[in-house]
Amino acid sequence: MKLLYLLAATLLLVGCSSEKKANNLDGEKLLAQKCTKCHNIDLPPKTFEDEKAPPMMAIAFHIRGFIKTGDDSQRIPKAIAFVKDYVITPSASKSFCDKESLKSYGVMPSQKGKVSQDELQAIAEYMFSHFTQKNLNEAQLVQNRLNAMPKGERLALQNNCLSCHKIDKHIVGPAFRDIAMKKGNSLEVLIHSIKNGSKKKYSSSKGAIMPAFKKLNDADIKTLGEWILSLQSKKSLHER
Ligand code: HEC
Ligand code: HEC
Known part of the structure; x- marks a missing residue:
């Protein structure tokens, strides 16, 4: 069955995106451990109810799109640096969140002491390799197939x-x-x-x-x- 194969392939893709790991830290696991108290990490999010913070997918897309750089090869490294800085010293002026949303969520509380720079490096690398348009399209394809089934x-x-x-x-x-x-x-x-x-x-x-x-x-x-x-x-x- 084609779909099973597709599903297995997608689960693999989602389950073990082990491309780059900073110091062997598992960014996927760390993201789930340290950030899901507030952020939804589904790709795509299945619900927008009870939101305490923007979904991680939206954040990754946002930062990747808005980060200022003349050199496109610097986009991901700069995005990673932004996350490492923001999580420790967040502020309304740094946030890419639009004013309206920022007002309703409130500025993110600093996670200083709760997550190390190495851990953040792994989390951010995972964020920008996992929350991509390509992975979103594939996840949606699988979801559409599932939805179409009895x-x-x-x-x-x-x-x-x-x-x-x-x-x-x-x-x-x-x-x-x-x-x-x-x-x-x-x-x-x-x-x-x-x-x-x-x-x-x-x-x-x-x-x-x-x-x-x-x-x-x-x-x-x-x-x-x-x-x-x-x-x-x-x-x-x-x-x-
Ligand atoms: C206590 C709740 C809470 C936790 C825990 C939390 N966040 Fe947030 N985060 C928020 C809120 C609320 C916002 C939206 C307001 C803002 O931009 O500051 C946000 C925004 C962000 C932004 C900025 C988005 C932008 O568009 O500029 C990043 C990056 C981020 N979070 C990363 C993380 C990571 C990575 C973790 C886990 C290490 C994490 N957050 C844990 C509440 C949280
Ligand atoms: C480990 C293998 C295995 C799995 C997993 C399995 N089945 Fe079966 N199933 C069998 C075998 C073998 C038979 C034939 C048993 C017999 O000869 O009585 C069977 C028989 C059946 C029957 C016929 C029973 C009858 O009274 O005529 C139904 C209905 C059925 N399976 C449904 C399911 C459903 C639904 C699932 C998943 C929730 C499932 N099976 C998972 C091996 C499996």
Whole structure:
């Protein structure tokens, strides 16, 4: 499935942007530890409610765009220097935040003593390599694909069902379409099996078992069951 590949690639990209690390410090982790009390670090932010500060994505785009330099190769180094300075000695006059927003957020409290210059170097390097237009476009592409899916399929993807099941093909477990077509299978039966697991029901599985998904909530299990049943078709199948 193309999307899975894309998702995996994107997660890799988002998960381990380990390009440059100052003194082996992990800028991604440090950003999450030191800055998320106030800043949203999602790419893109999923909500703008309860905002205490501008989202980090907006900040990175802002600084990169507004920093003054005649030499474009100096843009990122200067942006990094700005972050290192601003976090320790913030002020209304230095901020690139527009007046209106600045008034509603208030000037950022200095983080002096809470984060070292080395840590800030790693955080800033990560900020300007992660919050880029390219990564935003890719994240949005994945999100659009997810949004376009039926909810049941999205849940199957997110809960790893697709590592054992495909829609049309037996892999570890039976094809979802075969499950949908199997005689005697109803929504209740599928819900019961997703919740409690199943074994020896399908000869094609050769003894492999369906694990119990106790942690899924009832609404999601029902959506998964309904989606699987919706895959019924008149195609000829090996298992009835
Ligand atoms: C206690 C809340 C708080 C924490 C913690 C915090 N910030 Fe902020 N930050 C703000 C607020 C509010 C603003 C917006 C007002 C301003 O520009 O000062 C801001 C603004 C900024 C700006 C300037 C944006 C601009 O457009 O000029 C940078 C850079 C920044 N934060 C980086 C960080 C980093 C990096 C961390 C983690 C090390 C961090 N902040 C932690 C509240 C916080
Ligand atoms: C580790 C592999 C594995 C994973 C992960 C897995 N399944 Fe299964 N699944 C199986 C196998 C194997 C069977 C066939 C078991 C049998 O023969 O009774 C099965 C059977 C089923 C059945 C048929 C049950 C019946 O009563 O006919 C459903 C429905 C099902 N899986 C849904 C799911 C859903 C939804 C997920 C994700 C939440 C999932 N599976 C994740 C391996 C897996």
